[in-house]
Amino acid sequence: MPGGNGTPNAIRAENVCRHYTMGDSVVKALDGVSLEVQESERVAMVGASGSGKSTLLHLMAGLDRPTSGTLETRGRNLAVMSPEELAAHRRGTVGMIFQAFHLLPRMTLEENVELPLRLSEVPREARALRVREALERVGLAGRAAHRPGELSGGEQQRAAIARALVNRPSILLADEPTGNLDSHNGEEIMRLIYSLNESLHMTVVLVTHEQRLAASFAERILVLSDGRLAAEGRPGDPAVEALR
């Protein structure tokens, strides 16, 4: 379904289910979620632990497939993509950042940021420039030769953001990006993500359990509960506030 201006939605989910079979029982991590995210929109998904927000983010990233339903990014249904197509989606359409940063400790920042370019088979001569650009954007150009262990938590998350940006994705998926950071570093990271959204017009989907963070960052908040979309609205909407 097209967005409001006639272009495809950045993300569209229709009755998405993700069920896990554990022995005789079925765990419904997601149970009939339908939503839309517009291009360049900042969306925060909130909810209690086990509400399904991370599962939905992983489905959007193409790391997992829905058990049923339709999940489209820019008009392409992830549910029917082959493993190779999903890998291409992860390389080109989305960038991911994680709570635990997930930088490879044996590589320098430069090498970590270069990894997605290697996977995308970007020519070697073009890589150095794009890595430098990405590191400059997050303010780590001077630490390119450092290993993750030599950086603070905030710097590591910024390096992870540079790695997510380097392939110039249209959607940034952030899974609790401030969860391992103190409040000061957390705010800095959120300001950085905000500026990327503003300057690069990237769609941002943020998963967080911090209500204040979601309210200050997102244009729209999706509240998930027991695998269902319980409410959605702008920060401050009574329906959203009631469920948060």
Next chain:
Amino acid sequence: MKVNDLLELAGRNLRESGFRNALTTAGVAVGVASLVAMLSLGAGLQGLVTDRFARSGLFNTIGVFTARDMRGMERSERRSGVLESNTRPLDDAARKEINVLPHVIEVYPEVRLLTDVSFEGRTLFTSVSGLSPSANQNEAFEKMHGRFFSGPEAAEAILHVDFARDLLAPANTPGDAFPLPMGPRAGGTPDVTDAQLDALLGKEIVLHYGEREPTPPPTEARTHTASRSGRAQNAVARSTGGDPGGADSADETVSFSVVRRERHLRIVGIVDTEPYAGITASAASRVFLPVGLAEKLHPAQASTLRDIMQAKPSASENYSALIVRVDDPAHVQPTQDALKGMGFRTFSLLDATKSLRRVFVIVDLFLAIFGSVALVVASLGIVNTLVMSVLERRREIGVLKALGASDTDVKRLFFVEAGVMGTVGGALGVLLGWLIGRAINFGTNIYLANQDLPHETVVLLPLWLIAGAVAFAIAVSLLSGIYPAARAARLDPVQVLRYE
């Protein structure tokens, strides 16, 4: 992911757990070294046998006989009567016809006679053979005293060292009492120095032989005597054709004389080992003369008696056997087929060595199996190392997948790591195997030298074995990488990133 990126990442990963991967690679190297050492030993032993034959020129040599001479080998044909009716004489016409066959480079008759040889008043009974000029390439002549014949019809002789010792032995040695026509002397050989042997060179020996000479058909069906040159006189053999009763017409009767002759020959060389590796009948002779000269002598040979006895003798002299040399061992079989098509029977060493080659193939197979055991053990080491690596790098694999690596990329990464261990291990193994081979050769030759035996290459490392061993090591490594690579590719990034 591009190959150079895969190699770079694999190299980085292998360096990270350098000691463990080095041990695994060393295991592959030991496995390959074991395989290489075993197979190069097999190749060396095979080379010892076949090279000697090849150097002697026997692998591109065919013996040609009349069908009648090979009856024992063709029983089925004899039973069917084919040989009786299709026997073709091995005469000059046949020789010319064979000479123009494709790939034939030399045709010469086998001339071999048992006769007396005199030297400085002593006469010894021995076997004499003609040698073709091509025999000069024979390894027997590599370390001879003196030289080869100066020409194909030169009045020269080459002696086997045993016969030369007999010539030099005092008259009362046991060797004189029981002269052997061929082969090593049963009573042992007298001690003769190299200087004494060299002193024989240039001296003359006298060959006493019987010349086969055609005579006009006799009017009676009985033998008579003839005198030649006033100094040689011998019995005349005559044969009548037709039925054994001799009732057929006299025009089928052919006679020839065997006349005693002498020929002075200059000793030009003395050989230590038999020509043609001692395999052919002529190689077992003790005195050799140029085959052109041997032909001109028209000596009565063993086959002469057969000519006397045969039902339809020929007035012209038939060859007992022709030796045909072709340009390449690969052309032996087609030439043999052509010769058979002409009505002759043939024999080549390739026929005789077929079973020998089969034995070597089986020996090589078993050596390879035993040698591969260590490589199989090493391949288990690769599996173990890579499985450990998958367990240790679960988070890295999950991150790679989250960043866009496909299952194939992950599999390739582990395959490349396995392949690098196989390649490096294979190369080191070949080097180690070569060193082991050198050590075996060195030790063996010390032993051979102590036994006063010539230097031999017992262990041989041919190029095909080097390439094959490295390729085999890579193949085994890649096979070993299948399970770990599949396990890595199966990892669920969601689970890994959540719990690692």
